[in-house]
Amino acid sequence: xxxxxxxxxxxxxxxxxxxxxxxxxxxxxxxxxxxxxxxxxxxxxxxxxxxxxxxxxxxxxxxxxxxxxxxxxxxxxxxxxxxxxxxxxxxxxxxxxxxxxxxxxxxxxxxxxxxxxxxxxxxxxxxxxxxxxxxxxxxxxxxxxxxxxxxxxxxxxxxxxxxxxxxxxxxxxxxxxxxxxxxxxxxxxxxxxxxxxxxxxxxxxxxxxxxxxxxxxxxxxxxxxxxxxxxxxxxxxx
Ligand code: C5P
Numbered sequence: 001x002x003x004x005x006x007x008x009x010x011x012x013x014x015x016x017x018x019x020x021x022x023x024x025x026x027x028x029x030x031x032x033x034x035x036x037x038x039x040x041x042x043x044x045x046x047x048x049x050x051x052x053x054x055x056x057x058x059x060x061x062x063x064x065x066x067x068x069x070x071x072x073x074x075x076x077x078x079x080x081x082x083x084x085x086x087x088x089x090x091x092x093x094x095x096x097x098x099x100x101x102x103x104x105x106x107x108x109x110x111x112x113x114x115x116x117x118x119x120x121x122x123x124x125x126x127x128x129x130x131x132x133x134x135x136x137x138x139x140x141x142x143x144x145x146x147x148x149x150x151x152x153x154x155x156x157x158x159x160x161x162x163x164x165x166x167x168x169x170x171x172x173x174x175x176x177x178x179x180x181x182x183x184x185x186x187x188x189x190x191x192x193x194x195x196x197x198x199x200x201x202x203x204x205x206x207x208x209x210x211x212x213x214x215x216x217x218x219x220x221x222x223x224x225x226x227x228x229x230x231x232x233x234x235x236x237x238x
Contacts, residue, residue, distance in 0.1 A: 001026070001075055011038060012051070012198055018081070023185060029055075029078045033198070033225065035217040037129050042216055042223065049077040050229040051196035056080060057236050058163070058195040065162045067155065069191040070182060085182030085192055089124040089143050092152060094160045095176040099201060100214075102176075105132070117160045119153050124180075151189055152181055159191070167202065170235035172211060175201035197229050 001018055003026050008015040011034045016026040029048035034041050052074060059071040070082040095118040098108040102118070121138055122130045138144045144152070156179060167174040177200035182192035193199075197212040204211060211228040215221060221228075 001081060012048075012194070023084050024072070025082050025084050026075070027080050027082050027194075029080075029194070033213065033216045035213065040217070044224060044226055046226055047198075047229065050226070050233055051194060051198055052078050052080060054229070054233050054236060055194040055196045057233075059191070061166060062159060062162060062191065062195075067159060067162070067191055068188060070184070082192070083184055083190070085184045085190060087124075087180060087182045087192060088148075088152070088189070089141075090138060090152070090180070091122040091124055091130060092156050092179050092181065093120040093122065093176060094118070094156050094179070095120070096160070096164060097173065097175040097201075097203075099175055101132075117157055119156050121149075148189060155181070155189070155191065163195075168205065170238070171205050172232070172235065173203040173205050175203050177201070197225070197232050202232060 004017040004019045006014050006016050011032065012030055014028040014030065016028065018024045018026055029052040031043050031045055031047045032041070033044060033047065056071065056074045059069050063069055070085050072081040072083060074080045095102055096114060098112040098114060099110055102108055103110050121133050123133045123137065123141060123143065124130055135146060135149050138149055139146060159179065164174045177195060179191060179195060180193035181189050184190055200212055201214060202211040203209065210220060211232050213225065215225045215228055216223050
């Protein structure tokens, strides 16, 4: 499997085409950290490798539970081979506990356990700062159809129902997370991108300690995420 051209560089990953394999891509996880619409930037050696390992384990768990994803295999510490798909320009956010932008937007108290898993959509557009949108906006913007949105919401809730008890068994509250979906060459909607402490919030069940990118966002422990991400990986594997 040989990397050819870099076709895209995002905040957390570089995507490469693969020589002689038009239906595959290599995702390379970067050590860069960004927050607040990339106005805060950092870098921590080893972060890309930790996220690659964590995301690989979570995707494996989901695939074993019947969720279709783009992931094929991890090929190095920081790289995995994925099925090429057309990313649907929506960030799908699932929330179990109120924090972050939800508390700011709606005045819901920090830490309130939500009576049901709340699914939200943001429109992936850097120039517009990824605004929160509803189903009708997504249809208006040709991002998706209502049928596909219903499927995506259903998949997002299923993923939450798999991950919430899994992380609880590891002593972590899955507070919220962001996922993305793509369409593969057959038009099937599949889970894509990554699920890692960059894109989830994990709170230790016993201590309430934050074990995710909020450490960087809020400069907890000098903003260094490594110890917490290593602990998340250790618990996932343990
Ligand atoms: O900031 P907010 O509270 O809306 O974030 C909700 C969840 O989505 C968090 O787990 C956060 O890490 C994730 N998120 C993300 N990428 C974004 C926005 C949010 O991974 N661009």
